[in-house]
Amino acid sequence: METAYRVETVRAAEAALLARLPDGTLMARAAAGLAAACAGLLRPGLSGARVVLLVGSGDNGGDALYAGARLARRGAAVTAVLLDEERAHPGGLAALRAAGGRAADTAGAEALIARARLVVDGITGIGGRGGLRPAAAGLARAAAAHRVPVVAVDLPSGVDADTGEVRGEAVRADVTVTFGTRKPGLLIDPARAYAGEVRLVDIGLGPRLPASPDLAALGDADAAALLPRPAAESDKYRRGVLGVAAGSARYPGAAVLTVGGALRGGAGAVRYAGPAGDAVIARYPETLVSAGPPGRAGRVQAWALGPGLGDGPDAARAAADVLAADVPVLVDADGLRLLDPERVRARSAPTVLTPHAGEAAALLGTTRERVEAARLASVRELAGRYGAVTLLKGSTTLIAAPADSEGGPGPVMVNTTGTPWLATAGSGDVLSGLIGALLAAGLAPLDAAAVGAHLHGLAGRAAPMPPMASTVTEALPEVWARLSPPR
Template identity: 70%
Template sequence: MRYAHTVQAVRDAEAALMARLPEGTLMQRAAAGLATVGADVLGRVYGARVVVVAGSGSNGGDALYAGARLARRGAGVTAVLLAPDRAHGGGLAALRAAGGRVVDGADGLAAVTRAHLVYDGIVGIGGKGGLRPPAADLMNAAYDARAAVVAVDLPSGVDADTGEVTGEAVRADVTVTFGTYKPGLLIDPAAELAGALRLIDIGLDPYLGAPAIEAFQHADAAAVLPRPGAESDKYRRGVVGVVAGSDRYPGAAVLAVSGAIRGGAGAVRYVGGGAAAVLARHPETLVSTGSPRAAGRVQAWVVGPGLGDTAAARAAVAEVLAADVPVLVDADGLRLMSRDAVLARTAPTVLTPHAGEAAALLGRSREAVEASRLDSVRDLAAAFRATVLLKGSTTLVASPTASEPVRVNPTGTPWLATAGSGDILSGLAGSLLATSLPAPTAASLAAYLHGLAARLTPTPLTALDVAESLPTAWRNTTT
């Protein structure tokens, strides 16, 4: 698992560790990591032109010390000080002693335009708001010059705790972060600005508390994949019920069932208006023409994709929510469900909205949800006492237990922004629920497999292409 901690947790851990170490040890560890990554990015250090854009405080100090290390290896290093009277004294002295030079104003802009590598040491993890004009001008010059930009701990201008970006922010090629990941490095819109992530161990692990964010990795997914045993049959493996599709939207039924069939459950029951289309594509499906209650026993339900907005659809959603098994609600089901019915449930509930659906459930604008994805998914999970999978450029999974970390999905591709891909995901997640996985685990694993399948699919892709790639993603995860 990849873990991320809040700014306060990092500061507390740093304080505890610094009390046991000689003064300046942590900064030297950070600077060593920064210099190593900078050298890797440059390829050849001797003769390279490096610029350190340094603000006040320890973030600028880390960058200045890193610049000093590269200067001692033969790089031409220039420091551009944004606050000369508040620059880190030790870092500045080290840079000068190593042969680096210090400039500001127009000379600083000129240095950036000739740089091969620029360190963003403007603000640290406590920074708020966007870049101010002097810093923004320097970074824009770096982009124009095609210099490699290496951010120190996180790109300046992003919120370390939430991933929010409220103004202009640094666009890094690489972000070198210390001790632990910060939530903003893993959550869009900030994650998109971080570039490649490099974590430098500075000794914080024993002092860090519970993480705020965690991201499934390959081994985590492999550890929870359902696997049939020698005594398994289709019923012991779990049966998932799918209530989806309609006369107008039969394709949604096919897509949701396609995801469910490849999700680990032993059988799929289908209820809805897309029966003919489902049987034509998946003749192994157990089709029922009655109500969900009359379809037979299931270990989990998926309800919502392509249901439309009819009285029958609304009744089907209510009936599924009344069942005493895990239920996943998606798409039209999110509009048709009653919040009171969700809150009355004792079995696990999973909601899988995209940003627009989340906005409607929260009474916010879509823009507000996309700008503050972490707060939005937490608020939804709390409001409905449900596991919430918020789809989007960063897919997040929040548990109804507020103390549990929010999970970030590391797989996926922008090509998943295609019609019907969410229906595949809902069927897949519902099938995993039917195998008796806990709701947050089923949602996290479904997002991981769904994103991995998309990466393994030739592009441009369709939703059914993703479903067809799920067995390959499954096998890939087990190796």
């Protein structure tokens, strides 16, 4: 599992480790890892290779300077562009000069960058807030204009380490070398798009980090461990029955795709209640179909509500029926427009919401642009407002649980398996059925949403190119078998 920790947590772990180590040990470890990454990018011609360090104040600049000293000792021509010489790390600057590197101010920096084979971004560290200041922004633009590869130290300067927000100009890195642990901003867009390839350097923080990370991402092994598997005594009911209230005369395909996601998601049975029964049974004869209302469909362990439901009185009645059930309910698409926060919070069973950015904006009374710029804050706000596990779809899919019993922030997961090709009609309907099936199988809401997103992303990659919702559905068995081969 990939984990990430906020700056405050990282600082505390560093302080605890520094108290047990000689001065400079952590910076030496960071600089060694950074220099190794840079040397790898400069191969095979490290000797004489021009390297420009963009150096701000503090330890981030110190990491860059000490790494530059290591590269200079191996023959690279290293120049540090100092944004403020008086505030540059003195030990790092002395080490660079002793190794044969040199320092310069920003006056001729663009010419240096234009001739460089590599630029190292050591402008601001993980404590930076807001976009780059004008002088630093000019250096970032120069590196981009001359298409020089950029290695960021810990994270790209100008992005927010804790939230992934970018509130101004920022460095766009090809590689980010981060130390001790990932920071949330490296996994959340828009900052993630600025980080390039992220490489983690172990500096010994692991034992001093809390067991519960601020952000986590499932790996394949984690998802496989959570996948439901039938036992010898299982029957279709014990495996989990999902009710689906979706589709309409206008959008029967939404019902078909939701049911397909559920069946391919391991449901023992699917009960469909709604007006698209003919289309559903024609595609999936395994489905138990009724015309509705949902409350008369029969016993289920969970419901998936909303895709293609429409907004008429029948849709409102179906939503009320489903939300009154004492089983977990997933709400997506049209169902989200029919929600009342107090009613959802009053439910006795868990609720999972799966909005995209536009739907999240409507629920929060804000703009889509604001949701996309502040994904972490938005998903947490939705989870808190509705008291529901919330999966915010998009270029970064985030899943947040509501606050714990003591009022502390609930855990947040990020999905790392997606592909932009999943931005296709009906893809979210498949995800709704898939997560609903996992809820019906008994997975906890946060786990069901995280595993569903993981499988959905893998299926998007495995489907024939370019994928469409139905081919994503058909790719799920291959993905499932790869993660959890039959015994």
